[in-house]
Amino acid sequence: MNLPFLSLVAISALIAKGAYAAPTEYPLTIDNCGIEITFDGPPENVVSIGQSATETLYALGAEDRMAGTALWFSAVLPEFADADASVERIADNAPSFESVVNKRPGFVPTMFEWMIGPKGVVGTREQFADLGIPAYVMPPDCEGKDNLVGADGTRLAPFDIATLYKSIEQMAAIMNRQDRGAELIAELQAREAAAARRARALDLPDASAVVWFSSAEMERDPFVAGQKGIPAWMFERLGLRNVIESDEEWPTVGWESIAKADPSVIVIARMERRRFPADDHEKKLEFLRSDPVTSQMTAVKEDRIVILDAEAMHASIRLIDGLEALTDAMETLSQ
Template structure:
């Protein structure tokens, strides 16, 4: 396996000023979505000759485009990165929540003239609308919460902009989300922006990387894994969503299951230290906002769980929150990174 895929992203630079539960219900561990590509609808005129209009389904809504959007905003670095990878850097009129993580130099080099609309939280309503987008790509529905002072989907529509939430980012999909949701987003964006060839190339590359991991870990003994998020002394466990699927694909067995009552309505739940101790995971995977957060989490785990197998054997795996956002190529990075930690003898 090409090891660069497991290390090319850095831990995010900034932490949002949210509580752990807000973080979980917002973007950092993210909500989920439901998106399905629909074939282009034939129509008359010049745009029809180029494949327009096209319709995609997203979060239970049908979005129809008469032509490719020209003024685009990515509401997190993860979304901005995917747009750039699809060759759409020249259409970006805004990027947001840029403190979440550092993008690779080849990506940032294409964003030097793209205005930053916000650092840590989603952009305020007036800032997003002021960028005059006609397409906004978000990792979750949280970024469209009017009660938080953000532009709602309806307000964006009133300003002439379509809002697209990553397929892993709608609330009705969150608990059942998988890494494959990313490929729905890539296909949808390829269709909307008429860059289907590049979208197919990205998907093929991503699927090949996942297949390589699957082939490498096939038949290997699967260690038990707890996936956690720590904010201060508040401990949250993951029992569903794309994070659950990432562990499974990496060759681990989650100690928390999707069908447990605690995860009946959401993919994550606050748990007691005693609950972790009783399940005694062999590996603990934890998501982090930055280097400071990683250090604090490691210290908490060492102090709280000295006798848990994962801590006693120093099998603690930090993963940037940004790699767990719905609709990001980082999902694939996370599978590779975790697989290499779960099965070091195979990579």
Template sequence: MSYRSNLLPALLAASALLLSPAGHAADNDSISVIDDTDREVRLDAPAERIVSLAPHITEVLFAIGAGDRVIGATDHSDYPEPAADIPRVGGYTSLDLERILAKEPDLVVAWDSGNSRSHIERLRELGLTVYVSEPRGFDGVASSMERMAELAGTAEQGRAEAERFLDEIEALRQKYADRDPVPLFYQVWDQPLMTVNNEHLIAEAIEVCGGENVFGHLDRLVPRMDREAVIHADPEVIIGGGMGEDNPAWVEAWREWDNMLAVRRDNLFFLPPSLLQRHTPRIAEGTAMMCEELQTARDRRPDSP
């Protein structure tokens, strides 16, 4: 993977159109980027009052050096620690539009698959500038960091953090490139039971570690299923998050099915959900933990040296 060749060409194209030969943006130094829904987002100057509409967006804004510009965030925006002090504007599925408007933001950063589409459109109708985020892969996470940093006026830090993130992922990819594949089931939620297909960001973490997603072929990004389907698939490993950063109850519940390969070999692994289920640079840390667990499963094979 090459960092410079994989970032979204749309961002580069937009920047090329806006920059003059002297290196300054046209139209009175306005800033323009393309968001993850292919819409142009333009600001006359770097955003100074930002509202974040999802916990992972809040985290990314801090990572790119724009945390002090976030004046509103949704519930559960808990990382890094200063994020807990940001005034709330509702939950990501239950936004308080009046509260958002009262903040008078010059930029709202929304989550395409998490926020209500009608809420996003209503914010635009009310005259707010909205950037919509929906990264599907590691390159997308890095590119989104860069584009948000452009809008916030922290482009240099955004580029540095994006490159550091991709370097970490590439190191893991190289380390585990030749390891034997490990069939696994990744549990996103318990009731209803949910997993991810191969288009999801978590699936790229699985691939980097040499895992094989047993439900990767399904059409839906986050498929729902019954336990019988998982039992029939009989994965070698079950990995999941839970209702908190240190609550492995969902994964431990699989021990009831002691005929499953993952249970017989004690390959039931809990990973803190914020490290894999949020689209942030910390997914590199979660991926490293997943890779270590899959290697543990390889070492537990009867024919392992």
């Protein structure tokens, strides 16, 4: 579904008229990254693996059909606090296969193919299919991407936000929440366009950026955003140049190379996950300001460091929040 950009007035008018979408006709068969999955009715006991998938379901108002969630990076959005309180969190990180299937799920969506895929940490699609459980990978992580190359996969084509909107559309159809799905897509598209217009109007000369997501150890090379991933799409949409040239999703690159590129802005991820020491954004800031190499970078000296929600760097409904936050930061560059 590629809805036109709609104003909030137009959205409200459509809602008032009930003009969005007809209810799902079951059985529903969806092609999910080359694999067909079928639903005989709205699924019960949904277990979502990954915050992006979970918060999309909450945004669709589907929490009443959910039995569990897993793999969290940040606190749930405040507007979904009540919904989240009603659904069991079976794991903060990757859940076990047994903990998922013990919920007798009728649907298991995930944000990452490395959770459910050929090398799935939780399991393979075949393992779930053998139990009659439809497993679904959000299209941004399996369309135009090879997840068998590199630690976090390699993009075969640049990230396309249409795959995020496709995820919302498909999950809305599966859960029989098409009206809310169409409204959500239109709202996100309108905000995306507004942020891009605002950023492009600044007309900044050769503004560049780097994204530091985390590091396995503080003294080791950081995980940064590659050329074709989601942060790179955000940069391109706003007219920023990504100084990292790798096509890997999150390659490791030495600070010496990053310092040589001297990006205008350094974006660091903020998250509640503590898998690695550098998951803590305060430790990132301390490192940048004290390390002999990074402390000499222009962005550090001039305090052009943007702290961005980690989930806003994923294909999630928070992505547009991140786009708007980056636009705000760009406006400070023009002053």
